[in-house]
Amino acid sequence: MTASGIPLLVVDDEQPIRRLLRTSLTAQGYRVIEAETGSDALECLRTEKPEVVLVDLGLPDMDGIELIRRIRSRSAIESMPFLVEIG
Numbered sequence: 001m002t003a004s005g006i007p008l009l010v011v012d013d014e015q016p017i018r019r020l021l022r023t024s025l026t027a028q029g030y031r032v033i034e035a036e037t038g039s040d041a042l043e044c045l046r047t048e049k050p051e052v053v054l055v056d057l058g059l060p061d062m063d064g065i066e067l068i069r070r071i072r073s074r075s076a077i078e079s080m081p082f083l084v085e086i087g
Helices: 015-027 038-047 064-074
Strands: 007-011 031-035 052-056 082-085
Touching (some): 007 015, 007 038, 015 031, 031 038, 052 064
Parallel strands (some): 007 031
């Protein structure tokens, strides 16, 4: 619930899902960063330093697997954990 929680990036194009995840994860102490598209997520990586990324596979501008590949190729943290939302 504080801005000092573990930063977690949620990438999903559906606003109600992002809101649900933000509410739940914030209550657990995470600092939630939101992105609606893969491009938005890549921009967030430039400005934020998430330790965990939750990715929807069905994004409007790129496949979630492609986003993970791009993040892995750009991230200094090779062991960054990803949670994948299917459906």
